[in-house]
Amino acid sequence: MMGKVPLSFYHNPDTLGLAERLLGKLLFTKTDNNQICAGIISETEAYLGAGDKASHAWNNRKTTRTQTMFLQGGVAYVYLCYGIHHLFNIVTHKDGIPHAILIRGVIPAIGKDIMQQRNGKTLPFHLNGPGKLTKALGIHTRHDRTALDGDTIWLEDRNINIPRENIIVGPRIGVDYAGVDAALPYRFRISDPLSFKNKLL
DNA sequence: CATTTGATGTTCT
């Protein structure tokens, strides 16, 4: 299963399973300057829509912003957080079910010089933080609703397999407002990204 | 070290 991830992958109703399987896949962008960058996904969070208080689409709340999440899986949901950070999510599930997966971390892999320019100074080995990777990859709120089978933002599977014992599952970050749902184990991350440094690419 | 704060803009009440 090499190559570009097909739209059908994102139509899967098992959003939690998808969030885990995204680890190790490559996130590609070809945005502002038409140059290709990619990073290995190292951290994700699942947001399960209507029944999930931490989700923007909790209780099927439909607004201009959240409409994107109600689309069929396989499009980008990009929104602005705290006035500064553009956060990138992947919409999953079928049309009308507002599930999404937030990408919280990547390991820069391709086009690192471009990513470093965007980042300002140096480019760390591990870009941990949802606002940081979008900056380095050139993802902007203008990419909201971008289909992930095009040539602007897409994922590729390069057979990087993350063993189960190297995946840490835990509660999501920054969602304390969500009451009991804040404690749900919907966050997935590679336990020690540094240990993969030599195996990758 | 840990903790607080300032930046900044869109959305929702």
Next chain:
DNA sequence: GAACATCAAATGC
């Protein structure tokens, strides 16, 4: 006008 799926720099021990 408050809140917000954040981050880096400044401040306080």
